[in-house]
Amino acid sequence: MTLPSKSKNKVPSRFVDCVNCSMQAICQPIGPEDQSIDLSNNYLTRRIEVSAEKDASQHLNQAAGAKLFEQAKPLTAIFAVCSGTFKLTQKNEEGIEKVIGFRFPGELIAEDALFLESYNYSAVALGDNSVCEVFAKKLSACSKLAPELQLNLIQLLTKQSYEQQCNSQALVGKKSAESLLAAFLLNICQRNAKHSGNSAKLYLTISRHDIACFLGMRRETLSRLLSKLQQEQLIKISGKQLSLLAIDTLRQLANN
Amino acid sequence: MTLPSKSKNKVPSRFVDCVNCSMQAICQPIGPEDQSIDLSNNYLTRRIEVSAEKDASQHLNQAAGAKLFEQAKPLTAIFAVCSGTFKLTQKNEEGIEKVIGFRFPGELIAEDALFLESYNYSAVALGDNSVCEVFAKKLSACSKLAPELQLNLIQLLTKQSYEQQCNSQALVGKKSAESLLAAFLLNICQRNAKHSGNSAKLYLTISRHDIACFLGMRRETLSRLLSKLQQEQLIKISGKQLSLLAIDTLRQLANN
DNA sequence: CGCAATTTTGACGTAGTTCAACACGTGTGG
């Protein structure tokens, strides 16, 4: 049916399997098998490239990152990450930008705003990424026709909201920056494991700046802590490759 | 119309008006006017008292608080606060209890778990409270019959999820404990203003311990900061009455 | 009142911030 080939053709990034994608509930054909048309074709566009180069504003700035969408702009679609990492940022009233989260392959973006008129954060591609796009209006229209789809949609949104809550709950209120960092590393590796299959390794495309900003600490503190964790043989960083060497110890650390 | 009397008699709690309640979307009669039956009667129980005394476990412990429901127990219903304040607590794997939020009149409780099998946090009444109860299964059943109700439900859940996110976003990643506290005070007064009509005053039933626990700081730090804010004439606390004297300054403080 | 729980205040140590310098890689322009 929807078994995606494991092909690794010209684009080097690894794509998440549809069966491991959170969007699955509303992407696969809806209804009884004999239904010849696939509703999802109406609202779904599969695997769109979102690369840094696509950002027209600064055609030669490698660090700019491609904005998938921008905060406060009208909401037209929600997304599922196929490959790469996205960072989500939010500007407060003073225009100070905060990193409020990251999204990895198989995870959704902006689904929490599906029924709002505008995005409440920006999504920036860290590197050459790809996404599947689901058009909000068309999805709404289709879901009105197909009760089954609507039910899937509700459960999807509820589940997502719950998972988001868990993810953020795991990070707030940590006693020390060290335990916070440990929790963060475990969290992102865990989330990547769903498609990479390895919960101890991660190709880390997020900059120290963004991590520090997300965790609410200074770059310097983050750097020192990463050095410390490496000295203690709990993690290993070579280039962009992050490895968790002692997951149990990290978990102890993470629990305050 | 809803001019609250200033009475301070033995039942001090004010009830929120249904028109200011988040549950409204699924509480009012659904469908065309001529529809003689009101679906909501099937799944809704109005205004149940939830007082500390009702907690059978410790019949003479004033501080125990009545558990509206307990984490990990099967989910049977969701609630809307009619009067009083609830605290939401969550135990992590080690059994350490954290305060993860508060709920004021007009706000919902456990709606984020409506489609889960069990509650993922406990809700404790701080004082003599009351709630409206919506039974999950019956609501589901009714919503399958009435598409209009289902639509309302989806939009309700989405809106709630969004508001929750905003509420928590406003607090995470604050630079100092002081700005965090300022943001918290503004937040709870704001939320109470919806039914009390006054965004600068609040009858504070939450203990310092719970506030400190929620904000991730020590009771001592909280106490010192409250004293400091009072010295600076930004707030005033007499008994359980909290007044915000300089909202603009507090807002500046809150913005890191 | 008198006891217990809660809150406040004080003194001190430390984790994390701040400021500054430095190292490294990369793109740019003379």
Add this chain to the structure above:
DNA sequence: CCACACGTGTTGAACTACGTCAAAATTGCG
């Protein structure tokens, strides 16, 4: 090609906000 700017990351030293421990003050209740 080298010099330079620039972004990113690491390290050092001084400062400070918050946590910790302890004790006093206040509140609440039988």
